[in-house]
Amino acid sequence: MNEFSFLTDGLAYFVLYATIGIAIFMVSILGTHLKSKWSVPLMALFFAVFMGLSYLSLGELLGRPKPVEILGWERPDVESARVIGQFFKKDVGIYLWLMYEGEKIPRYYQFPWNEEMARELKRSEAAQRNKENQGVILKWPFQPSWEDRKFPEVHEIPWPRPPAKDEQRIQQIDLDAIDV
Numbered sequence: 200m201n202e203f204s205f206l207t208d209g210l211a212y213f214v215l216y217a218t219i220g221i222a223i224f225m226v227s228i229l230g231t232h233l234k235s236k237w238s239v240p241l242m243a244l245f246f247a248v249f250m251g252l253s254y255l256s257l258g259e260l261l262g263r264p265k266p267v268e269i270l271g272w273e274r275p276d277v278e279s280a281r282v283i284g285q286f287f288k289k290d291v292g293i294y295l296w297l298m299y300e301g302e303k304i305p306r307y308y309q310f311p312w313n314e315e316m317a318r319e320l321k322r323s324e325a326a327q328r329n330k331e332n333q334g335v336i337l338k339w340p341f342q343p344s345w346e347d348r349k350f351p352e353v354h355e356i357p358w359p360r361p362p363a364k365d366e367q368r369i370q371q372i373d374l375d376a377i378d379v
Contacts, residue, residue, distance in 0.1 A: 216252065216253070219249065219252060220249060220253075223245045223246070223248070223249045226241070226242070226245055263307075264294050264307040264308050264309040265306070265307065265308050265309065266292075266308075266309045267308055267309065267310050267311075267340075267341060267342075268311060274341050275299060275301065275302075275341050276341075277299040277300055277301065277340070277341065278338065278339065279299070279336045279337060279338050279339075279340070279354075280297040280298065280299035280336065280337050280340045281297065281298045281299070281334060281335070281336050281356075282295055282296070282297060282320070282323075282334065282335040282336065282337060283296040283297065283298050283305045284296035284305075285320055285324060287317050287320075287321070288312075289312065289317075290312050291312055292309045292310060292311060292312055293309070293310040293311075293312060293313065293316060293317055293320070294307070294308070294309050294310075295307075295308055295310060295320075295337075297337070297340060299340070308340075310350070310351075313350045315350070316350045316351070316353060319353040320335065320353055323335040323353060323355050326355060327355075331355075332355040332356055332357055332358065333355075333356040333357070333358055334355075334356045335353060335354070335355060335356065336353075336354050336355075336356055337351040337352065337353060337354075338351060338352040338354060339351055339352065
């Protein structure tokens with residue numbers, strides 16, 4: 200497994216668009232110092248190209264999962280997250296659709312490939328399809344530091360226990376109170 204595989208997915212696009220933006224900014228600064236008849240049309244052309252690339256890139260970047268390896272200041276500080284959906288690509292990554300406290304809609308994340316985590320998630324998903332559990336949660340899905348990074352723990356959400364037989368009360372129906 201390539202430990203820098205996230206560079207080919209999300210970060211490379213960010214770097215590309217940031218470089219293009221900086222280059223266009225530098226050309227526009229240079230264009231203001233050059234007093235030629237081409238400086239204003241050239242700056243307008245660069246601005247139009249940059250706006251078009253920005254518009255297209257935002258749609259592309261927003262549709263991709265966030266790699267958990269490069270989450271920085273936006274790293275959620277949650278103890279657990281419920282797995283809504285999952286997809287596996289061997290030796291590339293584990294893609295999870297997660298719902299956690301503080302969010303109203305699920306978020307899409309890419310975890311690095313881990314055979315044990317993938318096996319546990321697949322087993323839990325099969326158990327959920329067989330109605331053996333209510334779903335799957337991850338304990339500590341987002342590690343707070345880069346040191347001693349561990350993969351999140353996979354836990355199944357059990358069904359609630361039914362009340363014991365002696366606790367069940369049979370409701371008495373008053374048949375005289377019913378209007379027929």
